[in-house]
Amino acid sequence: MSRLPLAGRRVVHWAKFYPPHRGGMESVAAALAQAACQDGASVEVVAFDPARRPAAAPPADGLPAPRVLRCPVRWALASQPLSWRYLWRAWRTARQASLVHLHAPNMLALLPALLLPRQGPGRVPLVVHWHSDVVDKGWLGRLVAPLERALLRRADRVIVTSAPYAQGSLRLRQVRGLRERQRVVPIGVAAPGAGRASPDPGDGAATLAGVQDWLAGRRLLLALGRLVPYKGFEVLLQALTRVDPRAALVLVGQGPQADALQAQVQALGLADRVRLLPEVDDAGRDALLSAAQVFCLPSVARAEAFGVVLVEAMAHGVPVVATHIPGSGVPWVNQHMVSGLNVPPGDAAALAAALNQLLADEPLRRHLAQGARQRHQEAFSQARAWAATLAVYREVLPENAGIRPVLPA
Template sequence: MIRASAGLRVLHLGKFYPPASGGMEVHVQTLARAQAALGARVEVLCINHAQGGDGVSHEFHGRSPTREEWDGPVRVTRVGRWASVLRMDVMPELPRALLQALMRGVDIVHLHTPNPTMVLALDALPWLPPLVITHHSDIIRQKVAGALFRPFELVLYTRARRLIATSSAYVPGSPLLKRFRNKVRELPLGLELDPFLTPSPAALAAEARWREQAGTPLWLMVGRLVYYKGLFTALEALTRVSGQLMVVGVGPLEQEGKARARALGVEGRVTWAGYLPPDELVGAYRAATALWFPSNARSEAYGLSQIEAMASGVPVINTAIPHSGVPWVSLSGQTGLTVPVGDAEALARAARRLLEEPGLAERLGQGARARAVEQFRHDVMAERSLALYAEALSVPWEERPRGTPAEGRS
């Protein structure tokens, strides 16, 4: 695989890139780095999420500059944003930056969606190198915007050689993926697991500190504080089970979440940790009794924080979101427990089982770590992705859209 990928030129088009927080952002960085380690020449083109260079939240909607940098062997171009209007980013420099990246030589363009700005930019190009799209999630909540944007998606998804679903469970519920079912392939998202499997001294120190501060049981939530994460369900469940809830993340629902915690009488039992540096986050996982993952919509298609918890040997309590990869990542009875969507009592009952049933939490934690190592390592994901690229590059002429050049373009 290393010899086959040596010199392969890959351009990832993400929305944002770390230190911006978020599952898609972490995935793009992890995949880009892992592909580069296998010998590919990898670039990332994305939106500059912040005015400065150290912001972690992409809720910022002001003006940011364009800048280029290197993330190890990965070249990263963060294109400046002038404004954000109705979730569309105004980026006058994007066409030039995209053309410059293509002119440096690209064998595969890998787009990560939902990503309206990049979709429109690619639609405007008369030709493209072979295109692969990872479909991270359907547009669920913004129904009107999604319907208006669908024709632009269809144009690009028609041009793509391959479409990647993060799990086979997501495909039957996605009208867009079902329409192009013959081009869909599965690529489970992976992570670099070593920081969780063999924690650093700083992570172990953080674990001890979190244990001392929070006591036991410690329930953990990790992710952006947005509508589909189920924050309010978790707060209501906390009224029915003992322990402390640590909420790791930032987002537009933080203040409403704090108000809800006060109204429910659990304000003193919730720690709003905000964004945590890597070692602090590893320590929080290790100190936790379980990860609560009560997401409530198919906008949550996967859940990378589940894998982080699993690699840390921590059981996951997730939800049975129909046609989502969430309950596939952590399997009920093997690596955690799965409860109905939006059911605070069921979430609390599952948490109490971990406290009351002898050996259950330990058994699920061991199963969680084993599944993470077997299925979700970053190097395995990278090798699978390069195999998918090879398949896309070998697509015969009759599978290509009409009216496109034959010389390595689709």
């Protein structure tokens, strides 16, 4: 028997987007797909691609890699991309799969998932990775709710990223008997410099050099994320007016709030203390995280279900200031006085006080930096996340079934 646990299996991921598109769900899908490849599986990923990128070249390091089937976005509805090709490729890949791993929320993927056979020789096990509830979608959310409940009833296993988020999710609680099929698998992040395709260190050095020139000796506060309302970056800018002027903020991200945030920076008189950067590559992120004194995630709503960037900061030993969002996994990921500080969401004064406390108290900052790195190693390593995911796969994959040939998609 092969020593690779997934040898001969065909694992298919249905993702919303996929790297180089930046985001927490995307990084999780990529890490799990790559890990399955290295454990012997043939892996395909179906994902939307707004940029219509060409097919990726084989990895230069020769390691096995997933086959990514990118589908152009024909339409979009309330931030949900739509494409007939996505539906076709999802269904086509599922017919040949040993297992389908669906990353939710992804409204379009609900439809082919509900058609997967549950019994008989054509049965396809379905693992649903519940990254977040569908929130703030109005009539569309109400329309999709019955389909989500049907999806959760159909799923053989449902992965949630933290127990607090599962307990706070009305949708998960609505499905009778789901708890027995639900598994908590916290998101894992590779240690700095590991698990990536050798980024050019020169790129990170150039990014950091530009930021350090601008800082001119000031201490670096860092925030990363999509520029969207639930991230609470406008609250962080308000808080910065009360933060020690010997610190400056670098905010890295893109999104629909970019212009509004830039205008707020000007209106608050913070032009010399805030630098907004578009997305930087992995080497640039690593360099900024390594240089930061404090990392801040000021999110204000449960749409922030976990906060993958928190774990990235912890992996670099950076103390965190985050928010205590009810029903979210964020305050569980960033444990108060262990890896950082948590404050009430939307409270600029409390956020400023926490930032000032860490900037002024070096022993505390060092203690939390050590706690952050230790928490990453003990709870959020990439190896731990993959081992837990593989255990879920083994629960639904029969020992001698699911070994299928790879056919053209």
